[in-house]
Amino acid sequence: MAEVTGNPYDINGPHFNPDMYLQRLLKECPLQQIMDQESEIVQDTQALHSEMQTLVYENYNKFISATDTIRKMKSDFKKMEDEMDLLATNMESITSFSEQISHTLQDTRQQITELSGVHSLLKRLQFLFKLPAQLKTRIQEEQYSQAVQDYIHAQRVLHQYGNMASFQGIQGDCEMIVEELKQKLRDHFKSKEASAKELAESVDLLLQLKEPAKSLCADFLSHAETRLAEQLTFLEDMQEQDIIEFVDAGSSGFLSDLCLVVASYNDMFVNRPRPQDAQLCDDLDSVALAQLSNFVLRNMQRYFDIVNARIEKEQDGGDTVVLVRALDRFHRRLQAMKKLFSDTDFASTGTDIVLRAGRRQCRFHLQTLKAHFADTLTRVRQSLAAPKLISQDGDNSNSLSELLTSLVLATVEKVKGVLQDLLVFAQPDLTFGLKPHFREAFCVDNVREELVVGFLHHLTATARGFCDSADSKAPPSLLLLLSKMCLEFETSSVHYLLSVTDEWFSIEDRHSSGLLTLESELRANMQAAAQQLLNHYVRMQGLSVSQMLRKSVETRDWLHTIEPRTVRAVMKRVVEDIAAVDGQVGALYEEGQRTEQSSDSSRRTHSVTVSRHAYRSNWSSYAPSQLDSSLVTNIQKLFSERIEIFSSVEFSKVSVLTGIIKISLKTFLECVRLRTFSRYGLQQIQVDTHYLQLYLWRFVADENLVHFLLDEILGSAVHRCIDPVLMEPSVVEIICERG
Numbered sequence: 011m012a013e014v015t016g017n018p019y020d021i022n023g024p025h026f027n028p029d030m031y032l033q034r035l036l037k038e039c040p041l042q043q044i045m046d047q048e049s050e051i052v053q054d055t056q057a058l059h060s061e062m063q064t065l066v067y068e069n070y071n072k073f074i075s076a077t078d079t080i081r082k083m084k085s086d087f088k089k090m091e092d093e094m095d096l097l098a099t100n101m102e103s104i105t106s107f108s109e110q111i112s113h114t115l116q117d118t119r120q121q122i123t124e125l126s127g128v129h130s131l132l133k134r135l136q137f138l139f140k141l142p143a144q145l146k147t148r149i150q151e152e153q154y155s156q157a158v159q160d161y162i163h164a165q166r167v168l169h170q171y172g173n174m175a176s177f178q179g180i181q182g183d184c185e186m187i188v189e190e191l192k193q194k195l196r197d198h199f200k201s202k203e204a205s206a207k208e209l210a211e212s213v214d215l216l217l218q219l220k221e222p223a224k225s226l227c228a229d230f231l232s233h234a235e236t237r238l239a240e241q242l243t244f245l246e247d248m249q250e251q252d253i254i255e256f257v258d259a260g261s262s263g264f265l266s267d268l269c270l271v272v273a274s275y276n277d278m279f280v281n282r283p284r285p286q287d288a289q290l291c292d293d294l295d296s297v298a299l300a301q302l303s304n305f306v307l308r309n310m311q312r313y314f315d316i317v318n319a320r321i322e323k324e325q326d327g328g329d330t331v332v333l334v335r336a337l338d339r340f341h342r343r344l345q346a347m348k349k350l351f352s353d354t355d356f357a358s359t360g361t362d363i364v365l366r367a368g369r370r371q372c373r374f375h376l377q378t379l380k381a382h383f384a385d386t387l388t389r390v391r392q393s394l395a396a397p398k399l400i401s402q403d404g405d406n407s408n409s410l411s412e413l414l415t416s417l418v419l420a421t422v423e424k425v426k427g428v429l430q431d432l433l434v435f436a437q438p439d440l441t442f443g444l445k446p447h448f449r450e451a452f453c454v455d456n457v458r459e460e461l462v463v464g465f466l467h468h469l470t471a472t473a474r475g476f477c478d479s480a481d482s483k484a485p486p487s488l489l490l491l492l493s494k495m496c497l498e499f500e501t502s503s504v505h506y507l508l509s510v511t512d513e514w515f516s517i518e519d520r521h522s523s524g525l526l527t528l529e530s531e532l533r534a535n536m537q538a539a540a541q542q543l544l545n546h547y548v549r550m551q552g553l554s555v556s557q558m559l560r561k562s563v564e565t566r567d568w569l570h571t572i573e574p575r576t577v578r579a580v581m582k583r584v585v586e587d588i589a590a591v592d593g594q595v596g597a598l599y600e601e602g603q604r605t606e607q608s609s610d611s612s613r614r615t616h617s618v619t620v621s622r623h624a625y626r627s628n629w630s631s632y633a634p635s636q637l638d639s640s641l642v643t644n645i646q647k648l649f650s651e652r653i654e655i656f657s658s659v660e661f662s663k664v665s666v667l668t669g670i671i672k673i674s675l676k677t678f679l680e681c682v683r684l685r686t687f688s689r690y691g692l693q694q695i696q697v698d699t700h701y702l703q704l705y706l707w708r709f710v711a712d713e714n715l716v717h718f719l720l721d722e723i724l725g726s727a728v729h730r731c732i733d734p735v736l737m738e739p740s741v742v743e744i745i746c747e748r749g
Contacts, residue, residue: 021051142183149191158215161188192219196229213278227279227298231305234271238309241267245316253324253336257317261343264313268306269350275302303353310356314363321367330371334434337364341442364442365451368435372456375428379465382424383472386417387488394487410597414491418498425465425507429514432457436515453515454526462511463527466504470496470539477546486550487594493543494598497661500536505529541658548659548666551591552673555584559674563681568691574737577701577746578694584674585705591670592709595663602662604711667709675702675719682726689733696736699724701746 016025019034035044148157161184195212213226241264248256279298317340324333344360390413435443435452442448473492476484508529511517517526562580659669682695699720707713728734 489547496540548669555674556677571691574694602664664711687731692731695727
């Protein structure tokens with residue numbers, strides 16, 4: 011099967027068939043290709059022959075080399091055997107000589123030992139005699155460590171032979187010299203140029219000289235505190251520098267020195283080899299640790315106070331990104347100190363400092379938002395007071411809608427910009443940003459509740475503040491604008507801002523625990539503020555129209571009025587003002603629902619005129635008995651629907667205009683009830699009410715309300731007239747159409 015499946019045309023294969031390959035080549039290839047193939051095969055054959063010759067030569071050389079190596083090994087092994095025999099002979103000779111020497115020196119060995127001990131003692135005594143001079147020399151050469159070692163080495167001998175007169179002088183001289191050495195070592199604590207390594211060496215030498223550890227701890231920490239105080243003073247002088255440079259200077263200067271002091275202190279006083287008296291060791295450790303703890307806490311507290319002061323100064327309009335970078339470096343360094351300060355978690359204190367900085371930043375941004383909103387309102391008020399907004403026909407709808415859009419968008423975008431600025435505090439690569447306590451306190455309490463929710467409450471409070479009667483300078487159009495703004499926030503902006511805040515700062519749903527202010531609560535506040543503003547707008551506009559009507563009634567002598575020939579100008583002004591209000595409200599609110607009514611104004615006018623004519627006819631018939639007529643009219647009012655003059659209005663144009671017209675006509679009615687009219691005065695009221703009826707019905711939700719109030723006004727004028735005679739309806743219509 012292998013022969014069958016093998017390729018006979020593969021020249022490099024095991025089943026190659028030269029005849030078949032040649033026949034195929036002659037059959038398929040041209041002459042030139044056959045010649046090229048032949049040349050290639052010849053070259054390959056020659057190359058193979060050359061390679062095989064090289065292999066043969068190399069193998070032959072290796073064979074010759076192996077033969078020489080074997081021959082040489084045979085001669086070397088023979089020489090090695092001879093040398094081993096000679097070595098064995100020498101070892102036997104050495105053993106024999108050693109036994110002879112040991113036997114010969116056996117008697118004098120004890121004497122040699124005694125002489126060696128005496129020689130050692132003499133050398134030691136000779137060292138004691140030279141010790142004072144040697145100690146002075148080493149102190150002069152500042153070889154303090156070697157001097158201490160020499161003194162400790164000789165101290166045991168001095169105590170052993172101290173009762174001998176010859177050694178007492180030596181001991182006294184050595185103690186004086188050692189006291190001088192101790193003073194020089196203590197002077198290192200007062201030197202500003204002394205490094206931490208030199209201080210550590212000095213303390214170590216003093217401890218070797220049996221100096222009390224408690225006093226050494228106090229001296230060491232006192233000197234270290236002096237140097238750290240200089241670092242803190244330097245930081246206080248850097249209050250005006252860049253905050254990143256300030257933090258780096260504190261880390262590389264004060265914190266590095268403090269860590270070095272603590273590490274040296276632990277090595278010198280806490281982690282030293284324990285003495286045999288365990289109780290004494292525990293007492294020393296407790297004293298040393300207590301002094302170190304007070305030292306560290308005192309200096310770190312001052313450092314934290316300086317950092318707090320610098321951070322507060324940076325937050326007065328500084329860059330939040332730079333501030334967060336500095337706080338991250340500050341917290342990272344405190345986090346790195348955690349291993350060295352195992353008893354006190356300064357990283358937690360650093361987190362509290364960062365949290366306070368974030369809280370101050372939120373409060374600063376809250377004040378910024380409040381100031382921005384106040385500036386925006388000021389610009390809106392200026393725009394409303396500008397002449398360009400008050401055209402000849404009172405059409406300022408485009409301006410009001412544009413102001414509303416700019417007010418809402420500017421406020422929302424400002425809040426988003428503030429949130430974007432604070433988002434750097436919640437970056438995942440920050441060391442303090444990973445702590446759950448920080449994220450919950452900053453993101454939930456400071457950003458969402460204190461900043462966003464607090465600003466939304468400020469919006470409602472500011473808007474409601476314009477409803478205060480003390481702020482009488484606020485234009486009514488501003489009240490209308492703020493009402494619509496609160497309604498816009500209630501509809502979409504509150505949900506949008508809270509959603510953006512929760513998404514950007516990864517705030518989970520904590521409504522069940524009561525940690526988050528409900529969105530429904532904020533929306534309800536916004537809607538209540540919008541309702542209050544709109545009601546106040548209606549009352550202000552109604553008061554404005556009412557004042558014109560009241561003055562027009564109170565300043566006229568109705569008993570000496572001439573026969574009416576035209577509509578009074580104040581009535582035209584009332585209609586114009588109502589139309590202007592209609593334009594303002596229509597720019598911001600929808601039309602609203604109206605009751606079904608006839609669209610034929612001429613029919614409506616005719617029906618009212620007929621009603622008044624019928625009323626006049628009835629009045630003429632009941633003129634001899636005014637008391638009975640008044641009683642009938644009052645009885646009819648008992649069965650009519652009561653009109654709420656100052657009721658809340660709906661968020662629609664017709665509801666707002668209805669409220670304004672109700673207040674105006676009610677004021678007109680009360681003023682008419684307080685005056686006394688002549689015949690022509692009554693007829694003038696008839697003309698005025700008919701003129702108002704012609705134009706006011708289109709602004710209200712129910713025209714029957716206008717008809718009822720106008721009938722009340724005309725009826726009150728009839729009751730207050732000394733000669734109640736009404737004009738013909740056709741004459742009234744002509745006067746009103748001409749007016």
